[in-house]
Amino acid sequence: MKWTRVLAIARKTLRSLKHDRRTVGFLVLMPLFMITIFGYTFGGSIKDVSVVVVNLDESDGNSSAAEAVLAELRAGGILKVERVYLLDPETDGYLGATDQAALVGSAVSEVESGDAWAAIVFWGNFTENVAQSVEDIGSVPTGGPGTITVYIDASNSNIAQAVMGEVRLTVQEVVVSEYHVLPPITVAEDRVYGEGAEFIDFFAPGVMGLAAMMVTFMLSIISFVHERSTGTLDRLLTTPATEGEIVAGYALALGLVGLIQSTVILVTAVALFQVQIVGSPLLVLLIIFVLGAGNQGLGFLLSSNAKNEFQAVQFMPIILFPSILLAGVFWPIEAVPDLLRPVSYFVPLTYAVEGCRSVMVRGWGLGDVWLQLAVLVGFAAVMLLLSALSLKKRR
Amino acid sequence: MKTSKGVKRRRVEKDGDAVVATKLRKEFGGLVAVSGLDLSIPKGTLYGMIGPNGSGKTTAIKMIVGRLRQTSGGARVLGEDSPLSARLADIGYMPQEMAIYTDLTVSENLQLFGSLYSMEREAYIKREEALLSMVDLSERRDSLVSQLSGGMKHRASLACAMIHDPEVLFLDEPTVGVDPELRVGFWQNFADLKARGKTIIITTHYMDEASRCDIVGMMRQGKLIAEGRPEELMERTSTSNLEDAFLEYSWRDSV
CATH class of the missing domain: 3.40.1710 (abc type-2 transporter like fold)
Incomplete structure (x- = not known):
């Protein structure tokens, strides 16, 4: 092993980081963001x-x-x-x-x-x-x-x-x-x-929402960064396909991906852990589908701010940590500290988890979870509309 | 309304243009990529745009097809101002960066574009067959694009731009990485398309290829320094090939 060559590789790696200012900022701010948000939420206990x-x-x-x-x-x-x-x-x-x-x-x-x-x-x-x-x-x-x-x-x-x-x-x-x-x-x-409900029954709806959200967001942002960098997006836009059609097509596909994933989680949870589904599984899947479509839009919007896949990945923790910690997946919103609780209500996953849990454990129907569903539909509509509009803007 | 013969004839000529650019200009920050480009390409023309890297060929084409917003000036394709909407169905565009889905097979890529142009199933199947044999990819139709060689990717990309048999075809460096034998086949196909009344705009830096075009536009530093039939260009510069003609025009332009 020749140290000059090792040093050459090390220097090249650090130099390429230096050229990407955003990444340097990310490396410094990310741990700060993480320790702050984890510290606050883990420190919290249930109240009110x-x-x-x-x-x-x-x-x-x-x-x-x-x-x-x-x-x-x-x-x-x-x-x-x-x-x-x-x-x-x-x-x-x-x-x-x-x-x-x-x-x-x-x-x-x-x-x-x-x-x-x-x-x-x-x-x-x-x-x-x-x-x-x-x-x-x-x-x-x-x-x-x-x-x-x-x-x-x-x-x-x-x-x-x-x-x-x-x-x-x-x-x-x-x-x-x-x-x-x-x-x-x-x-x-x-x-x-929740007659006979155990922790897993409370847990399963949250994990389902979280998994659907992670995958649809990730697929969306990576796909669109790829579409932009390889020129396929430009090419699509020189065909008669409109901006709305492209965005809706993606939302449909990624919503379905979320659906398939949720079905797998549901079936596994029932088969292995005897998780109860008191209400309609179809309603649960509908909620997940809408969540997936909305996250596709969010991924698309953020993709226009990422030059490459590496920068796209940096958005993951920024979007994911608040969702994991504040949306009531692992502990209830009642345990989120006052300072951060308003943020919980801005995290779309909060409504998906609440909706799924209400259907699966409480056995609520469409008439009872309409509010959660409406918030998610609104989120998806706004995200997809903004996506289509941002596609219309040319350099 | 009375119009003079001359005016009327000019209007007829204008209607016969597939692509028109008027004082088309693009700046990126302080950098001028295209400076006041005027073009009028009649229907049924095989037009070659030649020039070195950075001469503004790609930027000009991107503005004409509506993927870049011009700083000033304008462009029209088949009578519609860029950015196009109604006429998008009548143009085909092959970007330089290939821009096809490498995680799909050749055939899946073609199907995507066929569907985006709302092609009928039967017409599509016929067309796919013909195009795949033209670009010599019939054997590889079910291969993932990522597994193809560079030249093959270019050919697949070309097929995608042509799937709907467009009236006007914009091809940005279509023959890069295509071997000489196949390149001859390509040009034969372009000639056939032209014979059927299609308009083709090709950018290239292979000067020998440009001599196969009806009209050649030579670009340098964002503007057209010469335009005409290949033999005209050589005659005017007393040169025997387009490469020398280009160098001569470049020299005149820089003086």
């Missing part, structure tokens, strides 16, 4: 999970254990109590319901509609039962334990765990600080969605 509470506990005021637990839950920060349903017409939260079943029913319907992650119900005699259980410690119980039922949307396993954990812990803390002992208290979990 929307819940509703039904307080049927008959003792009120200072003596009410339910009120005490509720106050602690509000103070905790993990849960955000949107509404408290009360039976007593004298109180502020009175909603006109005359029986317990109707009250619980309307709270649970908020969970069913996706407005709240959980409905926490303190049953009647909660305070009385807790006090009785404390007295009974060490002897035969004379009555049932104090009971709380959490009607929960377990389509997001991270959130479900956080809610259940928070309720159990808070009840224990409040009772222990009041009575200095811990009597049996029942915190029952009743799943509104």
Whole structure:
């Protein structure tokens, strides 16, 4: 081995980097970008999970254990109590319901509609039962334990765990600080969605969206950089093919690629991991198709800012990291720090993951995920329109 | 309306032009690539554009077919101003960089262009057969373009530009890397096309090839320094071949 030759190769490599200023910038800024975004998102914990509470506990005021637990839950920060349903017409939260079943029913319907992650119900005699259980410690119980039922949307396993954990812990803390002992208290979990769902059920829709997004974006940006550098794009535009036709043709093809890929993931997930698909698989595929078409457009637009495949690849992390970290693929948006949460709502993948998860775990139909689908259709339409317009511009 | 005979005749001539360029100019930053190019190429002409690298041939053609925006001036093809839309179906363009899909087979490339020109299935099949034998790629129709030699790629690219039998054919250096024997075949084909009334504009730096053209335009530093029939050009410069004629015109231009 001759060192002068090794040095010659090394020098040539560094020199060619020097000629590509953007790459030099990328090499410096990319790690900065990565450590910042990873640091912020990994540092975050779940908070502000929307819940509703039904307080049927008959003792009120200072003596009410339910009120005490509720106050602690509000103070905790993990849960955000949107509404408290009360039976007593004298109180502020009175909603006109005359029986317990109707009250619980309307709270649970908020969970069913996706407005709240959980409905926490303190049953009647909660305070009385807790006090009785404390007295009974060490002897035969004379009555049932104090009971709380959490009607929960377990389509997001991270959130479900956080809610259940928070309720159990808070009840224990409040009772222990009041009575200095811990009597049996029942915190029952009743799943509104995600009956029997495990982490993989929560995970699969996210991975599907992410995979479809990565592949369509990558194929699109690389294909178009190639089309531009080899002159085929110019050539296509000297045929009667219009800009719109070219862009739509690509969107169709890459949307289908996303579809095939999602089908593979779906089938594998069901076969190997018994992932449940409660809703329509076709609706899931529709969502993925639209996501794929939109990412094709995004890839196209960015391709006009890349001179070669190497520069195209640099766009990958810039687009991918926010999607991976902020779109609710691995952890819920509720765990994204406040600073970055607005960004989550600008990441199209967020809506695809939410849509797929709602269909697969909650069993929602087109009427329930129309918003997510509409956002994705809008994203795709804008991207494809901009692509066609940018093709019209000639040097 | 009364018009004089002369005016009328000139108009008829203009209608007979396949390609017209008027004061066509292109600057890239401060660099002038084409400076005030005037062309009028009658239908049914085999027109050769010759000149060294960087003389503006490719830039001129790109502006005429509408892939580059001119800085000033204008171009018309078959009566339509560039950038073309309605007339795109009537032109064929083979860029210098070949511009075919290397990850497709020869036949798949041809099918793509056939479909983009909305060709009928039967007409397409016939045409594909004829073109593949013309460019001598019948045996390699199912080979990926990336596996072909440089010359073969050029021939495949030429076939793609001709699939729809266009009225006007723009060929940017079509014979680079094509061996001499096949090149003779190519020129025979161009002559046949011309006989059928097609217009062909070819750029080349093979001077011997240019002598096969009806009209030769010599380009230097973005402008036309001479134009005429090959024998005229040689006669006017008292030279015996186009290469010497070009050198003579270049010298006159630089003085």
